[in-house]
Amino acid sequence: MGVEAKKFKRNHRIVFICQYLMEHPNQLVTLSFFADYFDSAKSSISEDINFVRDVFQENDLGDIRTVAGVSGGIIFYPTIQDRDLKDLFQRVAKKMQSGKRVLPGNYIYMGDVLQDSDILNRLGKLIASRYQQSGVDAVMTIETKGIGLAVAVARYLNVPHVVVRRDSRDAEGSTISISYLSGSLQTVNKMELSKLALAPKSKVLVVDDFLRNGGTIFGLLSMLEEFECQLAGVCVFAENTDQEKQKLPPHESLMKIQMVYNPEIEHFELYTEPGSFFQDQAFEPFTTSLH
Amino acid sequence: MGVEAKKFKRNHRIVFICQYLMEHPNQLVTLSFFADYFDSAKSSISEDINFVRDVFQENDLGDIRTVAGVSGGIIFYPTIQDRDLKDLFQRVAKKMQSGKRVLPGNYIYMGDVLQDSDILNRLGKLIASRYQQSGVDAVMTIETKGIGLAVAVARYLNVPHVVVRRDSRDAEGSTISISYLSGSLQTVNKMELSKLALAPKSKVLVVDDFLRNGGTIFGLLSMLEEFECQLAGVCVFAENTDQEKQKLPPHESLMKIQMVYNPEIEHFELYTEPGSFFQDQAFEPFTTSLH
Numbered sequence A, B: 001m002g003v004e005a006k007k008f009k010r011n012h013r014i015v016f017i018c019q020y021l022m023e024h025p026n027q028l029v030t031l032s033f034f035a036d037y038f039d040s041a042k043s044s045i046s047e048d049i050n051f052v053r054d055v056f057q058e059n060d061l062g063d064i065r066t067v068a069g070v071s072g073g074i075i076f077y078p079t080i081q082d083r084d085l086k087d088l089f090q091r092v093a094k095k096m097q098s099g100k101r102v103l104p105g106n107y108i109y110m111g112d113v114l115q116d117s118d119i120l121n122r123l124g125k126l127i128a129s130r131y132q133q134s135g136v137d138a139v140m141t142i143e144t145k146g147i148g149l150a151v152a153v154a155r156y157l158n159v160p161h162v163v164v165r166r167d168s169r170d171a172e173g174s175t176i177s178i179s180y181l182s183g184s185l186q187t188v189n190k191m192e193l194s195k196l197a198l199a200p201k202s203k204v205l206v207v208d209d210f211l212r213n214g215g216t217i218f219g220l221l222s223m224l225e226e227f228e229c230q231l232a233g234v235c236v237f238a239e240n241t242d243q244e245k246q247k248l249p250p251h252e253s254l255m256k257i258q259m260v261y262n263p264e265i266e267h268f269e270l271y272t273e274p275g276s277f278f279q280d281q282a283f284e285p286f287t288t289s290l291h
Helices: A002-023 A031-038 A042-058 A082-097 A117-131 A147-157 A215-226 B002-023 B031-038 B042-058 B082-097 B117-131 B147-157 B215-226
Strands: A062-067 A073-078 A138-142 A161-164 A175-182 A187-194 A203-211 A230-240 A252-262 A267-274 A288-290 B062-067 B073-078 B138-142 B161-164 B175-182 B187-194 B203-211 B230-240 B252-262 B267-274 B288-290
Touching (some): A002 A031, A002 A042, A002 A073, A002 B002, A002 B042, A031 A042, A031 A073, A042 A062, A042 B002, A073 A117, A082 A267, A117 A147, A117 A230, A117 A252, A117 B147, A138 A215, A147 A203, A147 B117, A147 B147, A161 A187, A161 A215, A175 A215, A203 A215, B002 B042, B002 B073, B031 B042, B073 B117, B082 B267, B117 B147, B117 B230, B138 B215, B161 B187, B161 B215, B175 B215, B187 B215, B203 B215, B215 B230
Parallel strands (some): A138 A161, A203 A230, A230 A252, B138 B161, B138 B203, B203 B230, B230 B252
Antiparallel strands (some): A252 A267, A267 A288, B062 B073
16 A cells, blocks of 8 residues: 555656646756655656656656756757647648638738647747747747747747737837838838836747738848847748749748739639748658648 | 556556646546556556546646546646745746846836746646636737747637737738727737638637737727627736826726836836735735835
């Protein structure tokens, strides 16, 4: 009975530690926290953590790293399983194959894809797993459509998400405002960010839903200069690879979308393929045509 | 050795099941999925799930419910621990005590509170846990500041988040547009939502960052009528209880904020207390004054 009880205790701790780390990705957790919670010795907790680490590693769910020293502990860095990634892009493809995607003006409607919580969560984990060793301090995006993705990435990186506004009617205190050239219409637009929203000298990951001509991203990069921030990278969900275009900002994309006019059905069709995010990977998330 | 190996296998499965359910809240998961993954009998999986369920229950982390029938399985409904809730509001209070909160025009700056990934995640879990048995089909908010919270709630409810726009310059296909009376300025504003973004007859939870005069919320309720949708509830992060005001829409708030002018320091001070969301609970998240 005594042995049974102890075993139960062990399993119990393992489940608790697992769920706790899942809820606190990219966050330092001390062994004392768990030791206090269970009234257990740190050596037992250490064994439990090693066990959870093994299971996470074997199943490709992420790394649990040990941080040594007085203020030490463990940090959980989540990764996305290959099978989960395939499933994610199948789900994206399935969603994009439903409904009419090419709108008047040849805009591509993707709102419902990035509204989907499960898709968003996995995209967030995927992007975060690429940048979680880069010392990112904040995830930046521009209102409105990229916000969901930025929130999901920021959640896994455990950093704030920062939203640059096109027109901030609500008072946000002092803002820094810049003008930028909108690529598609070649007009000069403004964007602004509250000075309270982003600490100067931060290292910032820029995330957005769609890259068309790069105008918005160049704008965000200028904004980062104004805040004397450093760029960790630019990652967009999709980029349009149609027209030969002007110089684009450095970026990664999860997928490339091409619009090709099909005279038979008198409508544009969409062709999608994996973006530069996957260029070093053998894995091909999906290649498909939509309309 | 045989027994050891089996034990390891069991712990292994338990950790995997735990992490999987954490990543798929409010989602039906079949026993077959786990049975296939581990090449195990469903009866073993069933025992594992019962164990995880017990640990979740004992630690107040949520319910794992069984759905019977051919298309049956289990659903994980997360809840937030009391200690975690206290910690959450301590963190909110600490954040709100830092920096200057009352801006010119007596606006209250809260942007950084709802930028914080950890706060946002826990607020999402808290609000979702109240509404997860209500059959919510979508979480709706208005751009921009409430989007992060809506994304976090929607993630735990596993439903889409829907963003009503104040001015959609990007093409989103056909939209439904309404006029509404902005409470604070008593001007007529417009809001619009893509017809592709929300399925008619959905049951919708409205989430926003701040309730001042209720004008925006009334606008969102009109929008729901246009989409022939049903209201699951209105939940805001904070409400301003200063002025005696016109009729407010039915709502819950997580906290109430009052601004009181302090002639000694010639500045407004903020007083916060728990909102109506907690009215049936003995627990007092925090009562504090800020400036």
